[in-house]
Every structure is written in C-alpha cells, then in structure tokens.
Amino acid sequence: xLKKERHTYIMKQINLHNKVxxxxxxxxxxxxxxxxxxxxxxxxxxxxxxxxxxGALSKSYHFPFHQNEVYAQEAKKQVAxxxxxxxxxxxxxxxxxGTTMIELxxxxxxxxxxxxxxxxxxxxxxxxxxxKLTVILIxxxxxxxxxxxxxxxVINDLSEIKVDICFLGANGIDAKEGITDSDWEVVQVKKAxxxxxxxxxxxxxxxxxxxxxxxxxxxxxxxTHFITxxxxxxxxxxxxxxxxxxxx
Amino acid sequence: xLKKERHTYIMKQINLHNKVxxxxxxxxxxxxxxxxxxxxxxxxxxxxxxxxxxGALSKSYHFPFHQNEVYAQEAKKQVAxxxxxxxxxxxxxxxxxGTTMIELxxxxxxxxxxxxxxxxxxxxxxxxxxxKLTVILIxxxxxxxxxxxxxxxVINDLSEIKVDICFLGANGIDAKEGITDSDWEVVQVKKAxxxxxxxxxxxxxxxxxxxxxxxxxxxxxxxTHFITxxxxxxxxxxxxxxxxxxxx
DNA sequence: GTAAAAATTGCAGAAAAACGCAAATTATTA
DNA sequence: TAATAATTTGCGTTTTTCTGCAATTTTTAC
Numbered sequence: 001x002l003k004k005e006r007h008t009y010i011m012k013q014i015n016l017h018n019k020v021x022x023x024x025x026x027x028x029x030x031x032x033x034x035x036x037x038x039x040x041x042x043x044x045x046x047x048x049x050x051x052x053x054x055g056a057l058s059k060s061y062h063f064p065f066h067q068n069e070v071y072a073q074e075a076k077k078q079v080a081x082x083x084x085x086x087x088x089x090x091x092x093x094x095x096x097x098g099t100t101m102i103e104l105x106x107x108x109x110x111x112x113x114x115x116x117x118x119x120x121x122x123x124x125x126x127x128x129x130x131x132k133l134t135v136i137l138i139x140x141x142x143x144x145x146x147x148x149x150x151x152x153x154v155i156n157d158l159s160e161i162k163v164d165i166c167f168l169g170a171n172g173i174d175a176k177e178g179i180t181d182s183d184w185e186v187v188q189v190k191k192a193x194x195x196x197x198x199x200x201x202x203x204x205x206x207x208x209x210x211x212x213x214x215x216x217x218x219x220x221x222x223x224t225h226f227i228t229x230x231x232x233x234x235x236x237x238x239x240x241x242x243x244x245x246x247x248x
Numbered sequence: 249x250l251k252k253e254r255h256t257y258i259m260k261q262i263n264l265h266n267k268v269x270x271x272x273x274x275x276x277x278x279x280x281x282x283x284x285x286x287x288x289x290x291x292x293x294x295x296x297x298x299x300x301x302x303g304a305l306s307k308s309y310h311f312p313f314h315q316n317e318v319y320a321q322e323a324k325k326q327v328a329x330x331x332x333x334x335x336x337x338x339x340x341x342x343x344x345x346g347t348t349m350i351e352l353x354x355x356x357x358x359x360x361x362x363x364x365x366x367x368x369x370x371x372x373x374x375x376x377x378x379x380k381l382t383v384i385l386i387x388x389x390x391x392x393x394x395x396x397x398x399x400x401x402v403i404n405d406l407s408e409i410k411v412d413i414c415f416l417g418a419n420g421i422d423a424k425e426g427i428t429d430s431d432w433e434v435v436q437v438k439k440a441x442x443x444x445x446x447x448x449x450x451x452x453x454x455x456x457x458x459x460x461x462x463x464x465x466x467x468x469x470x471x472t473h474f475i476t477x478x479x480x481x482x483x484x485x486x487x488x489x490x491x492x493x494x495x496x
Numbered sequence: 497g498t499a500a501a502a503a504t505t506g507c508a509g510a511a512a513a514a515c516g517c518a519a520a521t522t523a524t525t526a
Numbered sequence: 527t528a529a530t531a532a533t534t535t536g537c538g539t540t541t542t543t544c545t546g547c548a549a550t551t552t553t554t555a556c
Contacts, residue, residue, distance in 0.1 A: 052252045060377040121369035139387020
C-alpha cells in the first residue's frame, strides 16, 4: 500500500469519526506505528488534521476556523494597509475572502462611505457596523475550506453587478503562470469576480510568490494592481516589473 | 479517549451550561478527578475557562465585558435545545437570525447530515465546520441592526426554495396579534420565509410573550410549533393552548 | 472549630513519541 | 539493463508524556 493511499484512508477515517488512533491505523493498514506517526505528522504539517498524543483529530471539530490564529498576520496587515489606500469615497467595491481580506476589512475607516459587495460572511460581519457602508453579501453554498460562498448562484449574481474595484487574495502567484488556486469552485468564483470589475487588485504576502497551484484564475494582463509587503524593487519582484501592473 | 477530546468535551459542556463539576466530568469521561483537574488547569492557563473549587466556569458568562453578552442566554439555550429535537436526519432546514438562532446553531450535533438554508452569516459560520452539513447562505444587503440579509434578492431567492422546517425568532408574540416585528425589511423577509416552508417553528423566550410590535409577520394559524422555556401548562401560555399549535 | 470535600504534590507504571540506524523499496541515471 | 541515489519503512533504545494512586495541604460547609 502506497503512502498516498494511507493518507486518503486516514483522512476518510478522520472525516468519519473525527478521530483516529495510531494503534488502530497501524493494525488496519498493516504498517508499524512509526509509519503511521510519520503519516500523521505530514498531514498535520499540511494542515489537514491535528496530531495529538495517541493519534490525530479532525481540525474543524476541535479548532473552529474563527478562533484560529492568523498565519503571517503582520505581513498581511501591511498588505491590507496598502490596499485600503486604493479605496475612495463613494466607490463600489468587491472583495473575496481569506485572512488577508479580513485584515483589510478591519482597517476600513468608520468614516468611509461606500458600497461593499463580498462573498465572505466574515468580511461582511466585519463591515456591518460601519455606519456609512452598504454591505451586500452575495449568497450561495458556503465552502467548508475557503469560508466563502461559491456555486452557480454566486457566479450568476456576480454577472449582474459592475464594480469599480475588486480585491482578491491569491494562493499561487507566478510571473509566468499568473494567479492560480487549488479549489475548483473558488477558481470559478474568482473568474466571475474579475469579469465584474474594471480594476483587479491582487493581495498576496511574499511567501506565496513563485508558487503555482493546480488551476489558473487569470494571467497578469487581467490584473491592474499587485500588492505585497516587499519593497517594490526587491529582487523577487524583478520578474513582475516589466508588466503593465502597479506594484505596491 | 484522548486528552484533546476531553478538552473539547469540557468546552462543549461549559458553553452549554456555563459550568462544570470535576466530579461529573470524572464520571462522564471515565477518568480520575485528578486527570480532570489537570485538564481544567490547562484550559484555564490557556484562558478558555475559569477554574474554581469543584470545577470550572465559563469565562464569558462571568466576565461578560470581554465578549458581547447574550441577554437571557440560559433561557435561549433551553429554547434552542428543544428546537433541535425537531431536526431529523436528511432534513432541509431554513433558519432566521438572532441570538436564539445562534444558540441553536451551536447545539447542532456534528454527526447530523442535513441541508441548512439561512439568512444569517453568523449562523452560517457556526455551521460551516460541520462535516455532514450543506450550508447555503442566502445573500442580500446585510441589515445593520438585525445582522441578517434582507432585501428583494433575499425574498426572491426564498421564493425559489421549499424546505421541511423553518425556525424563526420572534420579537413580538401575542395570542391575538400573532407574531410581530419592528423592522420593515425584516418583516418582509420573515413573511417570505414562512411561504417557503411546510412547518413554521417560532422560538421565543417567555419575556417576549404578550408583546406587540409595529408590524405583523403572521398570525398563529400559519405557525405549527411554538417553543419557549416555560412549562407548557404555565399560566402565561393559557391563551395559546386552544390553538392548533404544538407548544414545547 | 471540626469534618468532609477538593486540590496539590510526588511518584511510579504504562503508553506513546523521538531518534538513530539498517534493510528494503522506489526512482534516477548512465 | 545495471548501478546508483533517494526515499521509505521497521526495529531497538532512549526520552517524554500521560494517568492513577497515596500522602499532605487547602478550602468549604455545617
């Protein structure tokens, strides 16, 4: 039995019972507990489960999304800070989801008067208390891993709006391959978002630079701004400098 | 049973009852009180509860200033507890918003397989981690005071679905006047919700009994169940007893 | 003030994890 | 195809973690 097979088996058990024991898995898969532990360590590092003494637990059950700490929060705050400077009074804005986008929402000044469309319930809730904002949450099926609304109805609703500026997070970003993502539903929605706007702003921490995911969202000629926390003339950004994009 | 499992169990009990006893937990989890005390100490040190002699207390309940306090939370939890007993495997459920509904969402067991439509981002986020639930958030303009989605698009989307059971909170409830509310947008949405379902379950703490708001949502012949925290033959419920409604 | 209940502390046995290493398997290259 | 390199796996040893028990101290209740 191959490693990948064990991994999928383990994840199935996790999703079924919310927990697994190293000893059980060792018996069921006919490998030593050492091997199981190594498997669990890998799955833990890639964030798919939570390894504990004796086995592993479902991450979602024991650590709900909203109480997770934000990874690389400082960098994301810097990125968000740059981004909000692009928002002007009276604008119609569209935002995606993700932790960077939530940081952005937290930074929106209370005095701003604008209209925000979003597919993220978390972003919407951050903005709802702002007195001068109109917040419109585009509904759909709530994606379990991305925590944004996805599906045909979202794409349909997006096709009927036209906004001034759209802020998007990126999972994979590469000078050649453009913006990429690993979840099919998410890619579909992001594509629809890009169609609904005149300015596309990509937010991404530098760590994700030069990484490529399974599916393409768009290439760089559809992007108007790219924001990261690095200095614009940093070596890692050299490959982007020739493009017709504003780098912040 | 693994340590972390005990921790989640303890936190669930804390969130449900606002307090736990070491002796109870020892029995329920089949471990010595020593172990429970060690668990409680760890959870206390990480700030998740408040350890006291004999057990532990919910932090939010006893120090409500940190988080936004839920008014009459105990009563709302009792109401929600009754309500979830109406949800059966495989059902299609529609829920409104409000604090009672969020308590209900928190109590949904992880093992339930069902489809949830909701107009409340907070309810949706509570449910999104449940592995077997499909959560569909009906989008629209996010109402600043009710924290639910409202507007024509919500009503339109609601007109296109048909659910088994619909849970609704009530601001005003009166034997003569029926269910009433003070926000026009909210009333419109609630009316649309009632049209989309076969069973209408009203959840309300007894305090709101016999109060009448500005606008009518519906009268009692559209309601199938009414849940409050009082004993069914309590005097205050006398006026409802003749109606064709199940009172819980 | 006394007795009962609960908490703390130290300790020991058991279970699990980490580590290093060797054998076996798989992939890569000539 | 053979040889080499890289990865994976299992085993023995050491280290750490977990848990219950007993003795002692502290808190609570009557």
